[in-house]
Amino acid sequence: MISFKTELKLNNKQRTIMAKHAGVARHAYNWGLAICKEILDYNQANPDNKQKFPSAIDLHKRLVAEVKSQNQWYYEVSKCSPQQALRDLRIAWDRSFNKIAKPPRFKKKNNRDSFYLEGNIQIKGNKIKLPRIGWVKTYEKFIPSILVKKSGSNCVISKRANRWFISYKVDYEPEKIEHTFGRVGCDIGIKTLATLSNGLVFPNVKAYRTVKKKLAHLQRELSRKVKGSTNYKRASVKLAKLHYRISCIRKDAIHKLTHYLTKNHSEVVIEDLNVSGMLQNHRLASAIADCGFYEFRRQLEYKCDWYGAILHIVDRCFPSSKTCSNCNEIKSDLKLKDRTFNCSYCGLIIDRDLNASINLENAVSSTV
Incomplete structure (x- = not known):
């Protein structure tokens, strides 16, 4: 149902x-x-x-x-x-x-x-x-x-x-879908919403960031109104509509991503992110909350059941970003600001998120 x-x-x-x-x-x-x-x-x-x-x-x-x-x-x-x-x-x-x-x-x-x-x-x-x-x-x-x-x-x-x-x-009968592709690794982040191991990138819509100034303007307008007055009610409705629009844009992007993954791939591999711990970083908390990581995993779990896909969740301690997808050498000094992965052992130069998604896909291949 x-x-x-x-x-x-x-x-x-x-x-x-x-x-x-x-x-x-x-x-x-x-x-x-x-x-x-x-x-x-x-x-x-x-x-x-x-x-x-x-x-x-x-x-x-x-x-x-x-x-x-x-x-x-x-x-x-x-x-x-x-x-x-x-x-x-x-x-x-x-x-x-x-x-x-x-x-x-x-x-x-x-x-x-x-x-x-x-x-x-x-x-x-x-x-x-x-x-x-x-x-x-x-x-x-x-x-x-x-x-x-x-x-x-x-x-x-x-x-x-x-x-x-x-x-x-x-009442709902799940669709019997013949998936076009097999296993795929999915690395979600802030710069891009998701980077897949096949090279496909889903951009981050950044729903909150795009209207942040307008949201602050409406909040200042509301604070200057007399509580209980007609103008206060009108201003609160305007603010609520903008908040609702932000949530709709964010959910729409996540729905499109999860639909693509579950309808086209028979197996999806993601990482078990510590979202609550990530939100404690006050410099990135706003950007992390704007991505909707928890909503992404929630939708992915029930849509995998609908369309017959298998969801693999890799342990959060797995160094997907610091491991070279070519030679498996771990680069322990990799920083968050480094968006390109340069392997000093084999010379591989690859995008950081793409490297992480390939490692996620290979992590399941090595355990099966």
């Missing part, structure tokens, strides 16, 4: 309904989070008389009795929105208790608003019929209509940069 996500084409009335659903989900989440924190504080102060930590069902029962009956605007939206918000809250607490993530925090208005819907979802052409909302248009010409039928059709509607998106799961 894969997730299908597309933008909704809404009118003002539909935007208001979406905002109400997101507001109710946010209110239920924040209310449940406050209750959970009160119980944790009480248990810490009274270790001999601890209260039971509530489950999602316990929180929902208490929400219906104490909150929903006192606030009639809860009945203007689908009941699935606050229910799923409390489920998400409990999942967040479980991840915190298992030391996987930090404790959940209170949600803010217009900050990644989203809500969950479940029921009879119908699709006709480029329109989708949602429970309690009705028919909404999309910007797509054709929408995959094979929805999940386990416990009724369900979807998630989210807001990003003042635009509303819908996502749901679709």
Whole structure:
């Protein structure tokens, strides 16, 4: 199963309904989070008389009795929105208790608003019929209509940069692809997004760097506005749209690269980079984050499963850049500023990234 996500084409009335659903989900989440924190504080102060930590069902029962009956605007939206918000809250607490993530925090208005819907979802052409909302248009010409039928059709509607998106799961049959080429080594970097061992180079789009000045200008404009004013909201929307555009450009470049690798090569070899450690270099942290190394590996892993390619990950201690791809001599004094590899033993002169990608390909060949 894969997730299908597309933008909704809404009118003002539909935007208001979406905002109400997101507001109710946010209110239920924040209310449940406050209750959970009160119980944790009480248990810490009274270790001999601890209260039971509530489950999602316990929180929902208490929400219906104490909150929903006192606030009639809860009945203007689908009941699935606050229910799923409390489920998400409990999942967040479980991840915190298992030391996987930090404790959940209170949600803010217009900050990644989203809500969950479940029921009879119908699709006709480029329109989708949602429970309690009705028919909404999309910007797509054709929408995959094979929805999940386990416990009724369900979807998630989210807001990003003042635009509303819908996502749901679709049945997917992986394509049987006959790969044109065999094994290939892929070295990702800052100067170029990826250099392959066959000599092909994918340039780095540098989405953040190209609009860095414009982004700083919009941030200064926002800081000069009065918080809560109309001008402040307009400036924040402009800033959010630019951030969204940067992320879209970066993801588009990574999608094109990973599609080429998995559809054309039967085996792909990459290096297990220590991205968190690389980000500690404050001179290169901005450029490294702009490349999206983690997103590249994430996409490569699931697309290799889709198209039947094999992904090899070489250990991070392997000296791919300092090893000569011709004679395997290691050049220990190679610096980061040296973009050309000059082997003093065999005289090979080659691009640093191309040399690293060839070494990655040969590293798997030597172990097989």
